[in-house]
Amino acid sequence: MNFKSKLIDFFRLIFPSSLIELWVFLFFMIAYGILSSYIAFNYTIIFDDRIPWDAYFSFDNRSIVMTGGSFERHPLSYYFFNWIREFAFLVSNGKTDATFRLVLAWLSTTAVSLSVLQVFKYLKNIIRIPLMINLLIILFFSFFSTCILLSFTPENFTYTLLLLCLYNHYAAIKLKKEEKISGLALIFAGISIGGLTITNIVKAFIPVVFEKGLFRNWKKFGDATFRTILTCICFILLYLNRIHFKYENIFNKTNEQYEKFSNVKSTPIWDMILSYFFGGNILFSSFIIRDKHNMKGFNFKGLIMDVYSSWIPYVFIALLLGLILWSYFRNFKNKLVQIVMISFILDIIIHCIMRFGLHTSYIYGGHFVFVFPILLGWLFYSYRSSPKILSFLTVTIGILFIYLAINNYIRMTEFFWFLNSYYQ
Numbered sequence: 001m002n003f004k005s006k007l008i009d010f011f012r013l014i015f016p017s018s019l020i021e022l023w024v025f026l027f028f029m030i031a032y033g034i035l036s037s038y039i040a041f042n043y044t045i046i047f048d049d050r051i052p053w054d055a056y057f058s059f060d061n062r063s064i065v066m067t068g069g070s071f072e073r074h075p076l077s078y079y080f081f082n083w084i085r086e087f088a089f090l091v092s093n094g095k096t097d098a099t100f101r102l103v104l105a106w107l108s109t110t111a112v113s114l115s116v117l118q119v120f121k122y123l124k125n126i127i128r129i130p131l132m133i134n135l136l137i138i139l140f141f142s143f144f145s146t147c148i149l150l151s152f153t154p155e156n157f158t159y160t161l162l163l164l165c166l167y168n169h170y171a172a173i174k175l176k177k178e179e180k181i182s183g184l185a186l187i188f189a190g191i192s193i194g195g196l197t198i199t200n201i202v203k204a205f206i207p208v209v210f211e212k213g214l215f216r217n218w219k220k221f222g223d224a225t226f227r228t229i230l231t232c233i234c235f236i237l238l239y240l241n242r243i244h245f246k247y248e249n250i251f252n253k254t255n256e257q258y259e260k261f262s263n264v265k266s267t268p269i270w271d272m273i274l275s276y277f278f279g280g281n282i283l284f285s286s287f288i289i290r291d292k293h294n295m296k297g298f299n300f301k302g303l304i305m306d307v308y309s310s311w312i313p314y315v316f317i318a319l320l321l322g323l324i325l326w327s328y329f330r331n332f333k334n335k336l337v338q339i340v341m342i343s344f345i346l347d348i349i350i351h352c353i354m355r356f357g358l359h360t361s362y363i364y365g366g367h368f369v370f371v372f373p374i375l376l377g378w379l380f381y382s383y384r385s386s387p388k389i390l391s392f393l394t395v396t397i398g399i400l401f402i403y404l405a406i407n408n409y410i411r412m413t414e415f416f417w418f419l420n421s422y423y424q
Contacts (some may be wrong), residue, residue: 016117020131021121024116028116029110032151036105038150039101041102044424047065055423056302065088068081076238077156088100111150111161112162114166115165121169122169129384137373143404144365145282145362146369155366156366157366158366160197161365163192163193172336175335176336178212186228199350200367205228215248239306246305254369257332271358275308278317280361280365283316285306286411289308323375323393330378344371
């Protein structure tokens with residue numbers, strides 16, 4: 001296959017390649033675009049030069065846009081956001097005005113819309129579930145709080161969501177054809193995904209483990225090992241170059257960040273796990289307004305999520321997790337299911353067991369929320385010959401979707417009240 005064919009296949013993978021895919025992409029671009037444009041034009045919260053972090057839900061908008069974030073957690077995002085920032089400045093003539101915010105917001109809108117499209121393609125091309133069920137699942141997914149917030153938020157998580165959705169779709173295509181993950185694709189995934197959030201680099205290697213005959217053929221094993229080592233070498237060299245080879249700073253800063261984000265005891269751990277990690281990425285809870293400052297004399301209001309105050313959201317999350325576990329055990333022998341679940345388990349270990357950022361884990365949804373619609377798709381597929389169970393699942397997801405849409409709509413009206421009060 002020549003370079004031109006590979007390039008065409010790459011664009012077909014990322015962008016719509018059929019009429020229905022185009023309609024899906026345009027629908028979400030318009031829907032998310034209206035939301036992000038309205039916020040960018042009328043409010044300063046997307047980017048305010050005086051507020052580096054924590055204006056809403058602990059996102060670090062200005063800090064990320066200007067610096068890419070801390071090098072120990074986001075080692076290569078500095079370079080990525082340099083391009084985004086300079087492009088936004090180019091369009092806004094060097095001003096951080098409404099136009100600047102609009103460019104940042106529409107880049108986020110595009111990334112999240114492409115993420116939803118990737119999930120749609122996965123359900124359509126890999127799982128091959130009926131179109132109406134596919135549309136129900138991605139509509140359900142599109143109303144997740146993570147998707148709504150990231151659609152106008154310039155953050156690492158926004159682009160991480162896209163890259164992980166894209167890579168999982170690509171890996172699924174390769175493994176379904178019983179082909180290996182190409183070395184170039186693995187290097188690109190490792191550098192881009194791991195560069196935006198370092199812990200995610202492990203997820204680039206998970207599909208490699210499931211390549212056919214890997215542990216029965218020493219040549220295949222050796223080739224996979226070589227691709228993995230080469231990816232690690234490329235990533236490490238770029239990382240060290242980013243910090244001018246002062247590697248001791250990595251350990252000092254990592255310990256400092258772990259202590260800072262892992263020792264919050266104001267809320268029971270079980271409630272933070274349910275309300276923040278499993279819940280907050282999908283179903284908005286009530287909000288709390290806090291007084292914040294930028295350490296340079298400027299005070300501002302910040303918005304964070306509270307734990308759930310009613311039993312209904314807990315039931316919603318329990319039902320959704322029940323469906324996910326049902327899908328996992330039902331499809332336990334499916335290597336594509338194992339890939340997404342192992343990826344999810346890594347995040348559970350980091351945030352729920354190691355408790356890193358557990359009190360703000362609702363912002364980490366870009367690392368794993370795509371797992372939910374994919375596993376729901378596999379659950380529908382596993383009962384493709386059982387009309388009664390398919391009907392039950394469809395009605396269940398429909399009810400969950402209605403509650404999700406109503407709840408998140410109401411919470412977004414509260415979010416706009418906050419914007420009208422403090423960020424006009």
